[in-house]
Amino acid sequence: MVNKGHHNGISLFQRHLSLWVVLCMAVGVAIGQWVPAIPQALSRLEYAHVSLPMAVLIWLMVYPMMLKVDFASVRQVGRHPKGLVVTCVMNWLVKPFTMFGIAWLFLHVVFKQWIAAPLADEYLAGAVLLGAAPCTAMVFVWSHLCKGDAAYTLVQVAVNDLILLVAFAPIVALLLGVGGVRLPWDTLLLSVGLFVVVPLAAGITTRRVVTRHRGADYFNLRFVHRFDNITTIGLLLTLIILFAFQGETLLHNPLHIVLIAVPLVLQTYLVFGLTYGWARAWRLPYPIAAPAGMIGASNFFELAVAVAISLFGLQSGAALATVVGVLVEVPVMLSLVRFALRHRQSFAREDSLE
Numbered sequence: 001m002v003n004k005g006h007h008n009g010i011s012l013f014q015r016h017l018s019l020w021v022v023l024c025m026a027v028g029v030a031i032g033q034w035v036p037a038i039p040q041a042l043s044r045l046e047y048a049h050v051s052l053p054m055a056v057l058i059w060l061m062v063y064p065m066m067l068k069v070d071f072a073s074v075r076q077v078g079r080h081p082k083g084l085v086v087t088c089v090m091n092w093l094v095k096p097f098t099m100f101g102i103a104w105l106f107l108h109v110v111f112k113q114w115i116a117a118p119l120a121d122e123y124l125a126g127a128v129l130l131g132a133a134p135c136t137a138m139v140f141v142w143s144h145l146c147k148g149d150a151a152y153t154l155v156q157v158a159v160n161d162l163i164l165l166v167a168f169a170p171i172v173a174l175l176l177g178v179g180g181v182r183l184p185w186d187t188l189l190l191s192v193g194l195f196v197v198v199p200l201a202a203g204i205t206t207r208r209v210v211t212r213h214r215g216a217d218y219f220n221l222r223f224v225h226r227f228d229n230i231t232t233i234g235l236l237l238t239l240i241i242l243f244a245f246q247g248e249t250l251l252h253n254p255l256h257i258v259l260i261a262v263p264l265v266l267q268t269y270l271v272f273g274l275t276y277g278w279a280r281a282w283r284l285p286y287p288i289a290a291p292a293g294m295i296g297a298s299n300f301f302e303l304a305v306a307v308a309i310s311l312f313g314l315q316s317g318a319a320l321a322t323v324v325g326v327l328v329e330v331p332v333m334l335s336l337v338r339f340a341l342r343h344r345q346s347f348a349r350e351d352s353l354e
Helices: 017-034 037-043 052-067 071-076 081-110 117-131 138-145 150-178 185-214 216-252 255-281 286-297 301-312 317-342 344-352
Strands: none
Touching: 017 037, 017 216, 017 317, 037 216, 052 185, 052 216, 052 301, 071 150, 081 117, 081 150, 081 255, 081 286, 117 150, 117 255, 117 301, 117 317, 138 150, 138 286, 138 317, 150 185, 150 286, 185 216, 185 301, 216 301, 216 317, 255 286, 255 317, 286 317, 286 344, 301 317, 317 344
């Protein structure tokens, strides 16, 4: 079933997300420098290393996204099984490891004269968290913009979210262990429970209850969109608070934003190229191949930010790295949408030969 509630295109906020991140950066740094009592008070509101204010804001971001995923669509996994093979292999057996390799190479080798080793470890951790979390919400926008199959995109996202429940924590622990980053397993599992399992269960329950009483059309066309502004507010407030804690780092190391962005951007283009190329080699239809590439290229950055804050703290380099992921995602993904549309006809010609 196609979720009719998905946006027909990218919203004004989504299109200018990078600008919003920069504005939040300015506001957050100003608060941290001129009103330090605010971050100091917020830092005391935590339980089991989880910031309670941040937990609330992140729930406001993640819960509406989980509402949009219809897990009943998993019944359609038999339709174009090659597409799911490409998506699952790239997202879980390739993408996290290429992210680790590229980030380690640049942060620990290429940029070592500008980034101290302990800070490079934290940036690497943030990059790994991004690489281990395939996109859940924005991918519907990218799929629509590149004229992908909306129903099949829903299947791909639902299957990825189910895998996320069991694969995210082990992959993150494995890669961070290889990178020499100490990882508190209890906090990692608590983060996955709080920011994946709980909002996922709440989203499924809400969908079932509302659909049963008001119907699927009401849920998809009206109910889901009531949360759009809440998601936006949650993201902006999260960024402001995070930058309020990151002020000193940004003021003393502004170049680090660019240095972190380099491996993240290269990873995005690499994974898209591998996924899109594999799909084309397998002669998948364009409406299946394009969303597969978009899912692999983009990240569930809300989850990455949440887990980075829980594991390493608001002032950590890991949290900063995940936010840089937010900063670069929209312009990079829009460039990939344009690339996919430009080469769409080559898929049509190949399909016609079958």
